[in-house]
Each structure stands twice: as structure tokens, then as C-alpha cells.
Amino acid sequence: MINLFPTVIHEIDVENFSEVQQPIIDFLYAEREANPTGLNHSNCGGWHSRALYHLDENDNILKRVVLDALNKYLATNVIFKEGVVLRFTALWAMINNKGHYNTSHIHPGSDLAGVFWVKIPENSGNLVFNSPHIYNHHYEMSSYSEVFREKTNAYPSYWFNPFHHEGQIILFPSSLEHYVKENESNEDRISVSFNLDLEPS
Numbered sequence: 001m002i003n004l005f006p007t008v009i010h011e012i013d014v015e016n017f018s019e020v021q022q023p024i025i026d027f028l029y030a031e032r033e034a035n036p037t038g039l040n041h042s043n044c045g046g047w048h049s050r051a052l053y054h055l056d057e058n059d060n061i062l063k064r065v066v067l068d069a070l071n072k073y074l075a076t077n078v079i080f081k082e083g084v085v086l087r088f089t090a091l092w093a094m095i096n097n098k099g100h101y102n103t104s105h106i107h108p109g110s111d112l113a114g115v116f117w118v119k120i121p122e123n124s125g126n127l128v129f130n131s132p133h134i135y136n137h138h139y140e141m142s143s144y145s146e147v148f149r150e151k152t153n154a155y156p157s158y159w160f161n162p163f164h165h166e167g168q169i170i171l172f173p174s175s176l177e178h179y180v181k182e183n184e185s186n187e188d189r190i191s192v193s194f195n196l197d198l199e200p201s
Contacts, residue, residue, distance in 0.1 A: 001152075003152060007129075007132065007172070007173060007176060008172075008173070009170055009171070009172050010073070010079070010169075010170060010171035010172070011168060011169075011170055012069050012070070012073045012168065012169040012170070012171070013069075013167060013168055013169075014065060014069045014116070014167045014168070014169060015068075015069070015072065017166065017167030018167075020061065020065050021118060021119070021166065021167065023061055024061055024062065024065065024118050024190075024192075025118060025119060025190060027060070027061050027062070028049070028093050028095060028118075028190060029095075031049055031093070032047050032049070032095060035049070035050070039051070039092075041105070042102040042103050042104075042105040042179070043094060043096070043100065043101075043102050044100060044101050044102065044103060045096070045097065045099060045100030045101070046094060046095055046096035046097055046100035046101075046102075046183075047094070047095040048092065048093075048094055049092045049093040049094070050092065051090040051091065051092035052090070052091070052092075053091040053092065053093075054088035054089075054090065054091035054194065062091060062093065062192055063088075063091060065116075066091065066114070066116055066169065066192065066194060067088075069116075069169055070086060070169070074086075080198070083200050083201045084198055084199070084200060084201070085198075085199055085200070085201045086112075086196045086197070086198065086199075087196065087197045087199050088194060088195070088196060089109065089110050089195045089196065089197055090110070090193075090194060090195040091192070091193075091194040091195075092192070092193055092194070093118075093190070093191065093192045093193070094189075094190070094191050094192075094193065095188050095189070095190050096124070096125060096180070096183045096188065096189040096190075096191075097183065097188055098183055098184070098185065098186055098187075099182060099183065099184075100182070100183050100189075101125055101179070101180055101181055101182040101183065102179055102180035103179055104130065104177055104178065104179040105177070105178070105179065106174060106175055106176065106177050106178075107174035107175075107195050108174065108175075109174075109195070110174045110195035110196060110197055111173075111174060111196060111197050111198045112171050112172065112173065112174055112195070112196040112197075112198065113171070113172055113173070113174045113176075113193065113194070113195055113196070114169055114170065114171045114172075114193065114194045114195075114196065115127060115169065115170055115191055115192070115193050116168075116169045116191060116192040116193070116194075117164055117165065117166050117167070117168055117169075117191055118166065118190040118191055118192060119166060119187075119188065119189065119190040120164070120165070120166055120189055120190075120191070121185040121187040121188075121189065122185060123183075123184040123185045124183045124184070124185045124187065124188075124189035125180045125181040125182055125183045125184070125189055126159040126180070126181045127159060127164065127178060127179075127180055128157055128158070128159040128178060128179050128180070128181060129157060129158050129159070129172070129176055129177070129178045130156070130157050130176075130177040130178065130179075131155065131156050131157060131158075132175070132176065132177070134156045134157075138156070141154055141155070141156055142156075159181075171196075174195060
């Protein structure tokens with residue numbers, strides 16, 4: 001059996017996350033207090049920050065932590081061809097309270113999208129990906145046995161739970177449709193998202 005044309009998901013653990021978790025949380029609650037209205041994109045409820053933290057002239061903890069983690073990951077793994085560089089095109093944060101969620105969407109105008117889980121209490125909402133082949137391969141997918149599905153991830157959708165954890169970043173193609181399920185916990189779900197372009201140096 002050969003799996004062709006995979007959708008690549010990069011998993012990156014933020015080093016020393018326990019040291020930066022609370023400072024990030026404090027920073028984001030301060031940002032929400034300064035701008036409680038936030039933005040409205042895919043979020044149904046919750047708070048969506050401005051998306052321009054990557055452009056701040058002064059250093060901020062979101063940009064510093066995400067950039068450091070990406071640089072370390074790329075320096076220790078041969079991921080891209082020599083000369084390819086990553087350029088941020090957006091960087092923002094989400095705080096989803098109880099009952100809040102994100103509808104299905106993609107990240108147009110960029111090559112890669114990323115999510116950094118800062119605080120994800122149990123039952124606070126899985127990140128779900130929809131297969132890009134969900135229409136063309138519908139009958140084929142629904143015909144496979146559960147044993148085969150588990151072996152090959154041949155599902156119409158896939159969610160990162162319990163695989164994702166606080167302090168982890170994942171990168172995925174910006175065209176991959178995804179959504180976040182409802183936060184059913186009594187605690188806030190906090191994540192940071194970003195978009196990247198792949199460019200020659």
C-alpha cells in the first residue's frame with residue numbers, strides 16, 4: 001500500500017513553554033481589556049485580536065515565541081529547499097469562552113497557516129480538518145473498514161485531540177478547510193494563529 005499526495009502537518013513543540021505560558025496569557029488578557037470588541041472573522045463569540053502583531057516595531061511575546069520556535073524547528077530539520085524563507089503575513093490570538101467556536105474556513109492569500117495552543121482545557125473545542133477530497137472520494141472513503149481508516153487516516157475529517165497539547169504549534173496548508181468545535185468547558189480556550197508565505201531569499 002502506498003499513500004500518495006499527502007497533506008503535510010508540521011508539529012512543533014515550544015521549548016520551555018512553562019516559562020512563557022503565563023506571560024502570554026497575561027499579555028492577551030491585557031490586549032483584550034484594551035480592545036474588548038475585537039474582530040469578527042470565523043469566530044462565533046469569543047475574542048479575536050488584531051491580526052498585525054507580526055508588524056509591531058517593538059518586540060512582543062507572541063512574535064518572539066512563535067518566531068523562535070519556527071526558527072529552531074527549521075534549523076534542526078531539513079524541511080524546505082535552501083533559499084526558501086518564511087514571511088509572516090498575519091499573527092493574531094483567540095480567546096474562546098464557554099459556548100464559543102470557530103466556523104469552517106481557510107486562510108486565503110498565504111501558503112501556510114499555523115496554530116499555537118496556549119491554553120486548552122479539556123472539552124474546550126477540538127481543531128477539526130476537512131479532507132480536501134471529501135467530495136471526489138466520498139463513496140471510496142465511506143467504504144473503507146475502520147481498521148483501514150485508522151491505519152491510513154482515510155477519514156472525511158480529522159481532529160487533533162488528544163494529539164495536540166498546550167505549548168505545541170502546528171503548521172498546515174492554508175487551503176486546508178478547518179474549524180474549532182464549541183468550548184464546552186468553564187474555562188477560556190486560548191490560541192495564537194498566524195499565516196506564512198514561502199518566498200525565495
